[in-house]
Amino acid sequence: MKKFGISRQALVAAVFGAAAIGTLTLAPKVFSPEAGAQPIAIEAPTGAPLSFADLIERVEPAVVSVNVVSEREVGKLADMEQFFEQFRGMPGFDEFLQDRQRKEDERDEPETQESRSLGSGFLISKDGYVVTNNHVVENAVEIEVTLKDGRELEAELVGTDAQTDLAVLRIKEKGTYPYVRFGNSHDMRKGDWVVALGNPFGLGGTATAGILSADGRNIGAGPYTDFLQIDASINRGNSGGPTFDLNGNVVGVNTAIFSPTGGSVGIGFAIPAELADEVTQAIIKDGRVSRGWLGVAIQDLTPDMAEAQGMKEDDGAIIADVTSGSPAEKGGLERGDIILSVNGTNVTDATTTTRVVGKLIANTANKFEIIRGGKRKTIEVTVGERPDDPNAAIVPASSSPGVKADPNGTEIDELGVTFKPMDDALRTKLGLRAGDAGLVVTDVARKGVFEDAGLQTGMVILDVNGQPATSVDAFEKAIAAAKKAGRTKVLIAVRIGQITNYRTLDLSTKE
Incomplete structure (x- = not known):
């Protein structure tokens, strides 16, 4: 069972990591019940049930334990990482590690380590398709499922989707298996059983009950899933298991x-059934989920950003960066565009x-309504098809990409910042195109506008209120234009490492 903490702000689509938003190709149903075959279903009692025994007795035969033997590459250095940590900083230690690593790299075959793990799953078809979590079967070399009647059956991996943490297995032994069906979490209300x-913990056949305590949770586990929050006790080993409504x-x-201890504290998260149904159908059809690729980094349009643009509403998402050669670039989307709707949604x-983009189909044309200027x-x-790792070429953000504080640039006293022009060497380091405009922050004054906005030495200002930061004079003219328009907020694009995001400068405190 994965353990997550919930951040105060949801990190979104590539602003700090995922440099693309994707699309999910919805597959048609690829199996249907045979004549006379029916999924398990019961009539729900009204009000609070005296017992869940009837429900559990009916659906339990479709719930399985998933036993996995996995194998991963290991090295002696990796195995001794914690031991080596105490020697960090000693003279010659780094050279020793580098020499050891070089010798490991020269080996013809990497060392591997076998491990065993337990998870849960459930049957969704008469012919033995099983749904579980991707992290349950990751790196698996052997998979076995245990049924309620005690049978231990070998299973094969049909496919996985790491983005939603789902996987589909199929029991190899031919037979007729009891199965359950997906419902719709949208039909449930907070407080429903x-x-x-x-x-x-390997204790098979365990049932717990509670209520739907919240929905639409973002726990930082990928851009495609709004999780259900439940207070029915789930623990390590429950991963991949089902949560039922009272209709089965x-x-x-x-x-x-969510747990500081590793055990249940009454907060668990489940992938909504309607998403799980779409993903598993796609996996069964193609062995994978094909997602389209737009190739942009986006972030929320905040009230301050909207104010800086003279907008009354803050609905929408602002494009912070466009990947070179991406479908977005080819289609004409630009940094600073504010997306209002996609195909009318x-x-x-x-x-x-x-x-919304996740509902699109790869390689189809789609209409994006935007605000520009x-x-x-x-x-x-x-949209294109999402690559396996759209962020492979992106260098992690650094507040100071090799730029030292230097008060000898051009200072704007009222903003508490000193700039110098960006040179070609720094453009290359930041992954920018030749000739891209930008001003390097070389000094930030205490308690100034730039410090208040969290800006630091080494960051690069690419544009201000949609105007390229070609010079300090151009920057000052954009600030003056904002003041003339009666705006107290100014929107700036900031490059940090090879990641761009938008921030606002608040001029009201310096009037």
Whole structure:
């Protein structure tokens, strides 16, 4: 069972890591019940049930334990990492590690380590398809499922989707298996009863009950999933197991817990059934989930950003960066564009933008309504297929990419900042194109506007209120234009390492 903490702000679509938002190709149903075959279903009691026994007795035969033998590459250095940590900083120690690593790299075959783990899953078809979590079967070389009647059956991996942490198995032994069906979590309300079944700590056949305590949770586990929060106790080993409503429908796939101790504290998270159904159908059809690729980094349009652009509403997502050669670039999207809708569907923030785009089909043309330079326009973009790692070429952000504090640049006293022009060497280091405009922050005054905005030495200002930061004079003219328009907020694009994001300068405190 994965353990997550919930951040104060949701990090979205590539602003600090995922440099692209993707699309999910919805596959048609690829199996249907044979004549006379029916999924398990019961009539829900009204009000609070006296017992969940009837429900559990009916659905439990479709819940399985997933036993996995996995193998991963290891090296002696990796195994002794904690031991070596105490020697960091000693003379010659780094050279010793480098020599040891070089010798390991020269080996013909890497060393591997075998491990065993337990998880949960549930049958979704008569012919033995099983849903579980991707992290349960990751690196698996052997998979076995244990049924309620005690049979231990070999299973094969049909496919996985790391983005949603889902996987599909199929039992190799031919037969007719009891199965359950997906429901719809949107039909549930906060406070409705739920029952979770699974294999916590290897204790197979365990049932717990509680309520749906929240929905739409973002726990930083990927851009495609709004999790259900349940208080039915789930623990390590419940991963991949089902959460049922009182009709015996699967409304969620248990995948994570929030816990400072590693055990249940009453907060668990499940993947909504409607998403799990779409993903598993795609995996069964193609062995994978094909997602389209737009190739942008986006972030929420905040009230301050909207004010800086003269907008009354802050619904939408702002494009912080466009990947070179991406579908977005080819389609004409630019840094600073504010996405308002996709194919007529309004978006409210970066998360909903990611989800709406996630419903598109790769290699199809789609209409994006945007605001650019204060004017609305519609751009048609053909999304591509998402690469395995769209961020492979991106260098992690650093507040100071090799630039030292230098007060000898051009100072703007009222903002508390000193600039110098960006040179070609720094452009290359930051992954920018030749000739891209930018001003390097070489000094930040205490308690100034730039410090208040969290800006530091070494960061690069690419544009201000949509105007390229070609010079200090151009920067000052953009500030003056904002003041003339009666705005107290100014929107700036900031390059940190090879990642760009937008921030606002608050001029009101310096009037």
